[in-house]
Amino acid sequence: MWTFRAMSTDVLVAAPSLDDRAERELALAIEAMFRDTERRFSRFRPDSELSRLNRAIEPIEVSPELLALLVRARAHAGRTGGLFDPAVGAALNASGYDRSFAEGALDDDAPPGTAPDARGEPRATIAAIEIDEEHRRVRRPAHVQLDLGGFLKGLTVDRAAALTTAPVVVDAGGDAVLRGAPRGEGGWTVEVEDPSEPSRTLATLDVRDAAVATSAPNRRAWRRGARRMHHLIDPREGTPARGDLAQVTVLAPTAEEADVFAKVAFVLGSRAGAARLEREGLRGVLVTRDGAVVTVGDLELADA
Amino acid sequence: MTDPRHGKPRARLALGPGELRLYVVALLAIVFTVAWRVIGGPTPGDPPPVAASSTPPRSAVTPAAAPREPARVVYRPTPRRLRVRTRSS
Numbered sequence: 001m002w003t004f005r006a007m008s009t010d011v012l013v014a015a016p017s018l019d020d021r022a023e024r025e026l027a028l029a030i031e032a033m034f035r036d037t038e039r040r041f042s043r044f045r046p047d048s049e050l051s052r053l054n055r056a057i058e059p060i061e062v063s064p065e066l067l068a069l070l071v072r073a074r075a076h077a078g079r080t081g082g083l084f085d086p087a088v089g090a091a092l093n094a095s096g097y098d099r100s101f102a103e104g105a106l107d108d109d110a111p112p113g114t115a116p117d118a119r120g121e122p123r124a125t126i127a128a129i130e131i132d133e134e135h136r137r138v139r140r141p142a143h144v145q146l147d148l149g150g151f152l153k154g155l156t157v158d159r160a161a162a163l164t165t166a167p168v169v170v171d172a173g174g175d176a177v178l179r180g181a182p183r184g185e186g187g188w189t190v191e192v193e194d195p196s197e198p199s200r201t202l203a204t205l206d207v208r209d210a211a212v213a214t215s216a217p218n219r220r221a222w223r224r225g226a227r228r229m230h231h232l233i234d235p236r237e238g239t240p241a242r243g244d245l246a247q248v249t250v251l252a253p254t255a256e257e258a259d260v261f262a263k264v265a266f267v268l269g270s271r272a273g274a275a276r277l278e279r280e281g282l283r284g285v286l287v288t289r290d291g292a293v294v295t296v297g298d299l300e301l302a303d304a
Numbered sequence: 305m306t307d308p309r310h311g312k313p314r315a316r317l318a319l320g321p322g323e324l325r326l327y328v329v330a331l332l333a334i335v336f337t338v339a340w341r342v343i344g345g346p347t348p349g350d351p352p353p354v355a356a357s358s359t360p361p362r363s364a365v366t367p368a369a370a371p372r373e374p375a376r377v378v379y380r381p382t383p384r385r386l387r388v389r390t391r392s393s
Contacts, residue, residue, distance in 0.1 A: 001382040009393040014382055027377045169386065173393025182386065193391035201389075216392035249390055 001169075002027030006034035007042075007153050008101055009173030015166045016182050030160040030170060037156045041069065043089055043147050044100045054089060054146060059130070059139040067136050073151060074126050076260045083264040085235035087124040089145025095229045095240060096222055106222035112229060124238065149231075150175065154213055154259035175213045175255050192285055195247035202293065203285065203301040207251065213258035215266045216247035234267045243269035244288050251283040251297075258282075270294055 001014035002024060011034060013027040040063075041050045049066050062070070077085045092098070094113040096106050121143045122128070129146075130139040140146075153172050160170045160177075167180025169188055178188040187208035194200040195216045205212075217230030217240065234241040248265040252258035261282055265273030270288050274296050277284045283297030295301060319327070 001380055001386065002377040003380055004377045012388075013377075014386055016382055016386075024377070024379070031376050169388055171388050174390040175393070176388050176390065178388065189385060189387045191387050191389045193389055195392075198391065204387075207388075212388075212390050214390045214392050219392050247392065 004031045004034075006031065007038050007156075007172060009153075011173070012169065012171040013160070015164055015168040017166050017180075018164070026164050026168075029163055033160055033163075034156055034172075037152065041066065041148055041152055042100075043145075043149075050146060050148060053138060053140060056138075056140055057142065059132075059137045061136050062138050064136065067131070067133065067138070069148060069152070069155070070126070070129065070131055070138065070146075071133065072155070072256070073146075073148065074129075074131065076151070077126050080260065080264050082125055082127075082235055083267050084151075084260045085125050086146050086148050086151060087126045087128070087144045088233040088235055088238070089147040090121075090124055090143065091233045091235075091238040092147055092231065093145065094238075095233070096224045097220070097229070097231055101220050101231070104222075106229075108222075108224055111225035112227060123236075125235070150213070150215070150259045150263065151256065154211070154255035154257075157255040158211065175211075175259055177211045177255050178207045179209055181208050192249050193247075195287055196291065202287065205251070205285075205299065205301065210251045210253065211255035211258045212249060212251050213255055213262045214247060214249040215259075215262035217241075218246070232263060232266055236267075241267045243267065243273075244290075245270055245273065245286060246289045246291075247287040248273065249285040250277060251299075 001012060003010055003012050004027070005011070011030070013023070013030050015023050015026055018026065039045065040048055042048050043050055043054060045051060049063060053060060053062060053066070073086045096108060096112055099105070124144045126144070126146070128141045128144055132138070154175050157170050157172050157175050157177050161168055161179055167182065168177070170177050176190070178190065181187045187206040190205045190207045190212055191201040192203045192205065193214070194202040195218045198218065215232055217232050220231040222229050230240045232241045233239065243266065245266050248262045250258045250262040250265065252261060261277060261280060265277055265284060265286060268276055270286050270292075274284070274286055274294050277296040283299050284295070285299065285301070286294040286296070288294070
């Protein structure tokens with residue numbers, strides 16, 4: 001297996017049925033894909049196309065790839081009633097997440113900035129962006145800042161796994177596609193981390209031909225004044241979500257979908273979140289802040 | 305000298321100090337090679353290095369002071385039972 005660092009996380013590529021040379025070439029192609037995607041669509045890189053859009057005050061022409069991302073993200077926002085919405089860039093900036101995350105780097109004694117909603121700005125939503133698909137022209141309202149974050153990572157994991165037809169695992173820090181199974185096995189073993197004690201495994205799952213993603217505020221978290229902030233913004237309020245959940249893991253046909261619905265369930269909380277996953281036909285493991293575990297769908301958990 | 309039984313000159317191992325050293329070195333090399341293979345050390349026919357890049361190998365004439373390009377992907381042995389750990393990242 002091969003590993004590399006991209007999108008502020010460790011990426012793992014394993015295709016055990018390929019010979020060493022083919023597996024290495026696959027890993028190199030996937031690394032190039034991640035690097036190119038990050039270069040073009042990170043909100044932290046001033047020279048990225050996404051940053052250019054986030055600065056634009058006039059309509060601009062965008063690449064076919066950015067157009068496709070915007071159209072997909074808008075579709076997810078529509079499907080989830082705005083519970084997933086990548087237009088949370090300004091809210092993330094206001095909460096202090098205004099540069100690439102590193103442990104402790106965002107801590108500040110000053111309190112967080114005023115959330116966009118509290119400033120009286122209209123709710124930031126991708127639906128407010130005018131997208132002319134025919135001419136690839138996009139007009140962004142001044143108050144809307146996009147952050148493609150985990151959605152982009154999930155999508156890239158899906159695209160990476162599609163580079164081979166062999167059984168493969170592509171895992172980007174917990175967002176993973178697990179296709180086929182290792183020789184002689186029924187599936188891949190996925191460990192769900194215990195959010196209260198990251199060195200502990202809460203449960204293991206046997207996964208085949210599915211993707212998995214996990215949302216939790218325990219890693220990308222920082223302090224602003226006396227407040228603990230995290231990166232999971234509730235798009236309805238423009239502030240870090242404050243539900244009863246500590247972590248949501250979702251299994252879905254694609255990592256893109258798994259990432260979107262892990263966020264949606266987290267924002268909704270354990271009851272409504274589990275109901276929503278069930279309605280979508282997805283499987284999931286929800287962990288509440290007091291440690292209760294709620295499973296959704298046909299899942300066999302093996303205690304670690 | 306003559307072998308008294310056959311009347312032929314007797315075969316004799318006559319080694320000078322230089323030849324003796326060569327024999328000792330060759331013998332040590334054989335012992336070392338066999339021991340190396342037994343403990344599983346790499347050989348010239350083994351697969352290439354653990355870190356890979358799509359760039360061609362550096363020329364031997366590359367100045368030693370030139371910065372080394374970091375490896376883009378790093379090989380790790382795949383465990384018999386690979387475990388993927390899902391968490392927020």
